[in-house]
Amino acid sequence: MAISFSYFLIILLIFFFPLHNLAQNNGRVSTSSSVSATYESTPWLSPSGDFAFGFQKAEENKDQFLLCIWYENIEEKTIVWHANMSDLVPQGSILYLDPQRGLILNDPQGNALWRTDIVFGNVDYGFMNDTGNFVVMGSDSSGPLWESFGNPTDTLLPNQILERGSFLVSQKSEANFTQGRFYLRMLDNGNLVLVTQSVPSNMDYDDEYYNSQTFDSTNATNSGDKLVFEENGVMSVLKRNNQRQILTPRSIPSASQNYHRVTLNFEGVLTHYYHSRISDSSGWNVLWSQPNNICIEIDGDKGTGACGYNNVCNLGTNNRPVCNCPQGYSLVDPNDAYGDCKPDFSISCDEVGRGSPEDFYSFITIRDTDWPKSDFQLISPSTEQDCQNACLNDCFCAVAIYRSNSCWKKKLPLSNGRIDTNLNSKAFMKIRKDGVPGLPIPGSHQKNSWRIWAIFASSLLGSSVLVNVLLIGVFCWGFFHIYKKKVNVLRPTSHVTDSFCHSFTYKELVEATDEFKEELGRGAYGIVYKGVMSGGSRSVVAIKKLDRVAHEAEKDFMTEVNVISQTHHKNLVRLIGYCNEGPHRLLVYEYMSNGTLASFIFSDPRPTWSQRTNIAMGIARGLAYLHEECSTQIIHCDIKPQNILLDDYHVARISDFGLSKLLKINQSRTDTNIRGTRGYVAPEWFRTSPVTVKVDVYSFGVLLLEIITCRKCLENDESYGTEAILTYWVLDCFQEGKLETLVQSDIEGLNDKKQLETFVMVGIWCIQEDPSTRPTMRKVCQMLEGSVGVTTPPCPYNFSNTI
Ligand SMILES: *[C@@H]1O[C@H](CO)[C@@H](O)[C@H](O)[C@H]1NC(C)=O
Ligand SMILES: *[C@@H]1O[C@H](CO)[C@@H](O)[C@H](O)[C@H]1NC(C)=O
Ligand SMILES: *[C@@H]1O[C@H](CO)[C@@H](O)[C@H](O)[C@H]1NC(C)=O
Numbered sequence: 001m002a003i004s005f006s007y008f009l010i011i012l013l014i015f016f017f018p019l020h021n022l023a024q025n026n027g028r029v030s031t032s033s034s035v036s037a038t039y040e041s042t043p044w045l046s047p048s049g050d051f052a053f054g055f056q057k058a059e060e061n062k063d064q065f066l067l068c069i070w071y072e073n074i075e076e077k078t079i080v081w082h083a084n085m086s087d088l089v090p091q092g093s094i095l096y097l098d099p100q101r102g103l104i105l106n107d108p109q110g111n112a113l114w115r116t117d118i119v120f121g122n123v124d125y126g127f128m129n130d131t132g133n134f135v136v137m138g139s140d141s142s143g144p145l146w147e148s149f150g151n152p153t154d155t156l157l158p159n160q161i162l163e164r165g166s167f168l169v170s171q172k173s174e175a176n177f178t179q180g181r182f183y184l185r186m187l188d189n190g191n192l193v194l195v196t197q198s199v200p201s202n203m204d205y206d207d208e209y210y211n212s213q214t215f216d217s218t219n220a221t222n223s224g225d226k227l228v229f230e231e232n233g234v235m236s237v238l239k240r241n242n243q244r245q246i247l248t249p250r251s252i253p254s255a256s257q258n259y260h261r262v263t264l265n266f267e268g269v270l271t272h273y274y275h276s277r278i279s280d281s282s283g284w285n286v287l288w289s290q291p292n293n294i295c296i297e298i299d300g301d302k303g304t305g306a307c308g309y310n311n312v313c314n315l316g317t318n319n320r321p322v323c324n325c326p327q328g329y330s331l332v333d334p335n336d337a338y339g340d341c342k343p344d345f346s347i348s349c350d351e352v353g354r355g356s357p358e359d360f361y362s363f364i365t366i367r368d369t370d371w372p373k374s375d376f377q378l379i380s381p382s383t384e385q386d387c388q389n390a391c392l393n394d395c396f397c398a399v400a401i402y403r404s405n406s407c408w409k410k411k412l413p414l415s416n417g418r419i420d421t422n423l424n425s426k427a428f429m430k431i432r433k434d435g436v437p438g439l440p441i442p443g444s445h446q447k448n449s450w451r452i453w454a455i456f457a458s459s460l461l462g463s464s465v466l467v468n469v470l471l472i473g474v475f476c477w478g479f480f481h482i483y484k485k486k487v488n489v490l491r492p493t494s495h496v497t498d499s500f501c502h503s504f505t506y507k508e509l510v511e512a513t514d515e516f517k518e519e520l521g522r523g524a525y526g527i528v529y530k531g532v533m534s535g536g537s538r539s540v541v542a543i544k545k546l547d548r549v550a551h552e553a554e555k556d557f558m559t560e561v562n563v564i565s566q567t568h569h570k571n572l573v574r575l576i577g578y579c580n581e582g583p584h585r586l587l588v589y590e591y592m593s594n595g596t597l598a599s600f601i602f603s604d605p606r607p608t609w610s611q612r613t614n615i616a617m618g619i620a621r622g623l624a625y626l627h628e629e630c631s632t633q634i635i636h637c638d639i640k641p642q643n644i645l646l647d648d649y650h651v652a653r654i655s656d657f658g659l660s661k662l663l664k665i666n667q668s669r670t671d672t673n674i675r676g677t678r679g680y681v682a683p684e685w686f687r688t689s690p691v692t693v694k695v696d697v698y699s700f701g702v703l704l705l706e707i708i709t710c711r712k713c714l715e716n717d718e719s720y721g722t723e724a725i726l727t728y729w730v731l732d733c734f735q736e737g738k739l740e741t742l743v744q745s746d747i748e749g750l751n752d753k754k755q756l757e758t759f760v761m762v763g764i765w766c767i768q769e770d771p772s773t774r775p776t777m778r779k780v781c782q783m784l785e786g787s788v789g790v791t792t793p794p795c796p797y798n799f800s801n802t803i
């Protein structure tokens with residue numbers, strides 16, 4: 001028994017002696033002790049174990065450490081002091097208590113990174129006090145030679161005092177410990193203030209965003225002396241006449257059961273927190289904070305506000321600010337949400353005279369948002385419309401604020417942005433229209449990039465077939481993303497007559513869809529919801545909420561609505577109405593009960609041959625109508641089975657037309673982005689050759705082959721092997737005269753071999769690489785119906801690489 005006990009003791013000693021020498025167990029740190037910046041280093045602990053002094057690993061930067069003091073018994077890492085270095089220190093750095101100079105921090109190579117710079121006296125020992133104060137005691141014991149409480153960073157603890165002339169400074173951000181721009185200062189005159197600093201001069205701006213008002217200009221003895229954080233958690237400005245101005249509320253959670261701290265947060269709010277000493281469950285709670293609304297209190301005109309330039313401040317929980325760039329703007333540094341925002345477009349006076357401003361810009365209305373320091377002109381009295389027009393026609397104006405019959409024009413950069421519901425104002429933000437590029441003026445720039453892409457694409461045409469098609473798929477995707485911003489360069493405008501089309505209010509559509517409850521599908525432009533119109537008929541509708549074109553001007557939207565509403569064909573989905581209200585753009589269509597063609601033809605069992613041929617002919621007629629019979633020619637640009645819907649009688653109805661690309665008759669081509677979907681996109685999208693209605697013919701050809709075979713144009717499943725690409729497989733079968741393979745066990749199709757052959761040949765004619773070789777949709781209709789004979793198509797892929 002006795003032997004085993006002494007073994008136990010020895011084991012204990014072996015284990016613990018190297019880690020905690022006796023001096024550390026009672027908070028004392030003897031001279032020449034050290035602690036190193038490694039993952040398993042043991043910090044210097046206070047006697048109770050509440051506080052630790054040592055290195056914490058940086059959250060994001062691997063192998064980087066911060067020298068700091070933290071709460072050891074709290075789950076959530078909370079640092080109360082850190083060495084004021086501009087950078088983190090590398091792994092292997094060593095903190096050392098030097099008998100002459102106090103604490104010294106060296107990097108692994110032995111270069112000094114930081115030190116306490118004690119000039120007088122010999123160091124006796126260091127001590128990590130239970131208050132959270134690390135002190136370096138001198139041998140003459142007249143008081144500490146250095147203490148962390150005397151060199152605060154962003155936090156004060158009970159028993160800590162902020163003398164006149166001292167300050168707290170915020171961190172740069174939650175995870176970056178370099179100095180930020182917010183200061184809490186105990187001024188020489190006796191006031192406790194919160195201020196921001198200018199960078200890089202590091203001078204305080206003179207307008208404080210909090211002031212304790214403890215300066216008496218007539219009698220200095222009534223002025224403040226220091227900021228005192230008492231042991232019981234009460235914080236006050238102690239005056240020179242020993243009176244106290246208490247900052248904390250009357251009732252304070254007991255300090256014996258709670259940790260208290262006051263921290264100047266990185267976004268500039270000074271907050272008094274408390275945390276139970278016993279349980280971690282409720283974390284840090286807020287007792288009080290200053291200022292009450294930092295978004296409004298930082299109100300100087302010499303720098304920006306709580307959030308960066310062009311940013312907008314909104315008060316979040318615990319009086320802390322939340323910054324959000326306004327619509328059309330984005331963060332300069334995506335990792336710094338509190339920083340500056342930049343417009344996603346250009347506002348330029350160079351455009352004056354090159355077109356009417358409404359061709360370039362539209363407005364978004366934002367409520368109760370203001371940038372009170374960025375005015376350059378006041379117009380009063382004014383109406384909302386006048387205010388907007390004034391900003392539209394002023395090339396300096398970035399936003400106009402309208403409030404109580406007055407209009408303030410504002411210029412970039414906007415500062416002190418805030419949301420204030422007391423304002424009752426409207427901000428008209430000027431936004432460049434989607435697809436209207438900045439200078440240089442449309443055309444020149446775009447042609448060049450087209451050429452580069454085209455050369456790239458042409459080089460692809462030389463390589464292997466499968467690789468080609470895969471690359472083209474990737475290409476389409478890339479193209480689509482690069483150019484998706486450039487939809488519709490300066491669209492033709494036409495007079496709006498919405499005689500066929502009903503205008504709904506947004507509220508009506510919210511009600512019709514029961515707050516957009518049932519989603520029918522998602523398309524390139526937004527989500528489609530099911531709705532029921534009130535009134536006599538209670539008819540079911542499909543409501544498409546356009547998100548892509550929300551920035552578009554009313555006129556463009558209305559132009560498109562007008563064009564779509566004038567189309568009437570039994571193979572098109574009919575537009576019933578629209579909503580064009582504030583930011584809301586919605587289209588109301590007839591409801592198609594049998595879903596998409598995709599789910600119909602790619603399902604098991606496959607639909608009958610006659611159902612499929614009828615559908616194919618319907619689509620061809622609908623397209624012929626769009627290309628040749630409407631007053632404004634419409635190129636669909638995205639024909640695929642997901643965009644063909646089926647009505648109650650399984651009649652094919654083309655949807656999603658007229659939304660993106662409108663061509664006037666006589667115009668053979670617009671400079672526009674690649675639209676469409678991988679597998680269905682015509683090759684001329686990659687060339688400088690014109691994009692015409694023939695792109696739809698190509699897509700229709702692919703679709704037709706899908707309808708014939710009930711197979712997708714690209715099969716990802718490896719089991720298809722060399723047959724993965726539908727067009728190649730069809731071509732092979734056609735050249736080898738094995739058409740029956742395409743329809744497999746489809747008796748009906750096999751019985752009418754003539755029609756099968758016709759359909760396959762039409763499909764191959766449509767996917768010719770050279771657009772001029774492709775038939776028109778009118779001709780396609782005639783061939784499918786059998787009124788015009790079909791000749792044997794050439795191989796679609798021998799198109800030469802000329803660009
Ligand atoms: C750190 O604090 C000391 C004393 O307050 C000061 O002299 C020194 O300039 C500070 N260093 C940095 C990098 O801020
Ligand atoms: C630790 O802090 C307490 C409370 O402020 C103080 O009384 C004590 O002297 C401190 N100990 C040392 C060694 O500084
Ligand atoms: C902290 O911010 C400063 C100033 O913006 C920057 O130079 C530094 O690299 C940042 N440090 C870390 C660890 O991100």
Ligand SMILES: *[C@@H]1O[C@H](CO)[C@@H](O)[C@H](O)[C@H]1NC(C)=O
Nearest residue numbers: 218219220221222223241243
């Ligand atoms: C200043 O105020 C104190 C009381 O706070 C008073 O005793 C003293 O006489 C005043 N001094 C002057 C010069 O008014």
